[in-house]
Amino acid sequence: MRLRTLESFWLLKNGLLHSYPSLQSTISTDIAVIGAGITGALVSHALMEAGYNVILIDKRDVGQGSTSATTSMLQYEIDVPLYQLAEMIGEQNAALCYRSGMEAINQLEQTVSKEKIDCGFQKKKSLYISHNKKAAQWLRKEFDIRNKYQLGVQWLSAKEVKDHYGIHCFGAILSNTAASVDAYKLAHELILLNVKRGMRVFDQTDISSFDFESEQPVIHTKDGHTASCNKIVFCSGFETTEMLKEKVADLFYTYACVSEQDIPLNKNLKETLVWNTADPYIYMRTTDDGRLLIGGEDSSTNFSFFQQRTKEKKAKKLVEKLQTILPGVDFIEDFSWGGTFGSTKDGLPYIGVSPEYKNALFVLGFGGNGITFSIQAMDIIPDILNDKHNKLTELYKFGR
Numbered sequence: 001m002r003l004r005t006l007e008s009f010w011l012l013k014n015g016l017l018h019s020y021p022s023l024q025s026t027i028s029t030d031i032a033v034i035g036a037g038i039t040g041a042l043v044s045h046a047l048m049e050a051g052y053n054v055i056l057i058d059k060r061d062v063g064q065g066s067t068s069a070t071t072s073m074l075q076y077e078i079d080v081p082l083y084q085l086a087e088m089i090g091e092q093n094a095a096l097c098y099r100s101g102m103e104a105i106n107q108l109e110q111t112v113s114k115e116k117i118d119c120g121f122q123k124k125k126s127l128y129i130s131h132n133k134k135a136a137q138w139l140r141k142e143f144d145i146r147n148k149y150q151l152g153v154q155w156l157s158a159k160e161v162k163d164h165y166g167i168h169c170f171g172a173i174l175s176n177t178a179a180s181v182d183a184y185k186l187a188h189e190l191i192l193l194n195v196k197r198g199m200r201v202f203d204q205t206d207i208s209s210f211d212f213e214s215e216q217p218v219i220h221t222k223d224g225h226t227a228s229c230n231k232i233v234f235c236s237g238f239e240t241t242e243m244l245k246e247k248v249a250d251l252f253y254t255y256a257c258v259s260e261q262d263i264p265l266n267k268n269l270k271e272t273l274v275w276n277t278a279d280p281y282i283y284m285r286t287t288d289d290g291r292l293l294i295g296g297e298d299s300s301t302n303f304s305f306f307q308q309r310t311k312e313k314k315a316k317k318l319v320e321k322l323q324t325i326l327p328g329v330d331f332i333e334d335f336s337w338g339g340t341f342g343s344t345k346d347g348l349p350y351i352g353v354s355p356e357y358k359n360a361l362f363v364l365g366f367g368g369n370g371i372t373f374s375i376q377a378m379d380i381i382p383d384i385l386n387d388k389h390n391k392l393t394e395l396y397k398f399g400r
């Protein structure tokens with residue numbers, strides 16, 4: 001019998017790296033960040049760098065939300081293709097969003113290198129492959145507009161992709177800028193680094209209510225303690241949708257599985273993230289311990305009762321689809337898991353102030369490149385707090 005769990009690969013691989021006390025006193029601070037996932041880790045790091053007194057609160061342990069389920073492909077490419085985004089928000093704005101994704105990946109590389117964080121960060125290329133002839137036509141159009149905005153792209157014919165990667169497709173865009181990382185480990189290490197610099201972290205802290213109306217917002221815990229601050233920054237992931245009247249995203253469930261170690265692969269795949277034009281799309285990347293990680297197969301049902309069985313079916317389907325892309329690949333599944341995922345109407349995140357709450361800011365980096373959006377919030381949130389203009393706030397604002 002082969003036993004499986006619904007836990008993600010990252011959690012099993014790393015374990016609980018660091019643990020913190022729950023909030024058991026009355027405290028005050030400049031900024032309270034809610035949510036100790038990758039978003040809270042990145043944003044609290046930026047706020048500490050900017051000189052704020054920061055506390056970080058989570059109702060679970062660090063990284064136990066989506067951060068332990070992510071496949072952590074860091075892409076500048078948004079789920080909505082550039083040519084379509086251009087029709088929605090204008091060409092210049094759309095190109096700005098795409099370019100900001102590239103800057104975010106480079107920014108994270110600098111942070112990881114400056115702070116010497118061991119989190120498997122690897123700069124890669126990204127290959128966007130067409131899954132049929134029709135898709136190849138719009139992908140070519142997508143290539144033209146990306147090329148016009150000098151996003152570092154190259155068009156590869158079906159033969160070139162086959163020769164170079166062993167992948168079957170109908171043409172592809174190869175992008176120079178992408179990366180992969182262990183986001184769970186990165187979140188833990190970044191939080192620990194800032195704890196050493198004076199940030200206070202409270203995990204397993206259940207919040208009973210927020211008082212936004214007083215001059216200083218107050219956080220009340222179920223244990224009867226309070227934290228007052230000047231601003232609350234919500235980095236609380238998909239659960240945040242439950243506190244917003246504005247419908248910012250459609251939520252669904254998505255699946256991933258990872259092969260055994262040392263899977264024989266074309267060497268060029270080790271340096272490249274791959275995703276395709278199907279809807280839902282399938283994507284893959286290698287891990288730094290020699291596995292192939294594949295994901296996709298989204299579903300709208302999310303009943304916990306069916307999750308284990310659904311996960312097994314979806315993992316099987318993912319491997320079948322992989323065979324059509326990488327014929328002959330010897331993928332033996334080691335772990336599979338599922339997690340909540342979200343998509344917004346334009347593929348862009350919601351970062352900034354919501355008119356529904358006073359004294360609060362939100363960082364909701366939904367979509368296939370949620371983490372790349374969270375990195376962008378490292379500049380946007382301090383800029384908003386300092387009343388400094390940021391070219392992205394208008395595009396990522398609530399109520400758009």
Ligand SMILES: Cc1cc2nc3c(=O)[nH]c(=O)nc-3n(C[C@H](O)[C@H](O)[C@H](O)COP(=O)(O)OP(=O)(O)OC[C@H]3O[C@@H](n4cnc5c(N)ncnc54)[C@H](O)[C@@H]3O)c2cc1C
Nearest residue numbers: 035037038039059065066067070071073237339369370371
């Ligand atoms: C299978 C899968 C694959 C994915 N692949 C990619 C990918 O390749 N690239 C990519 O960029 N993104 C990907 N994503 C999305 C990515 O995982 C998310 O964008 C990212 O993890 C969000 O991080 P977060 O810190 O915002 O949320 P989370 O990690 O969920 O953290 C939020 C934290 O807030 C806490 N919290 C919530 N409410 C409260 C409250 N009221 N009080 C206290 N604490 C609270 C939670 O306990 C949690 O720890 C994927 C997601 C899934 C499920």
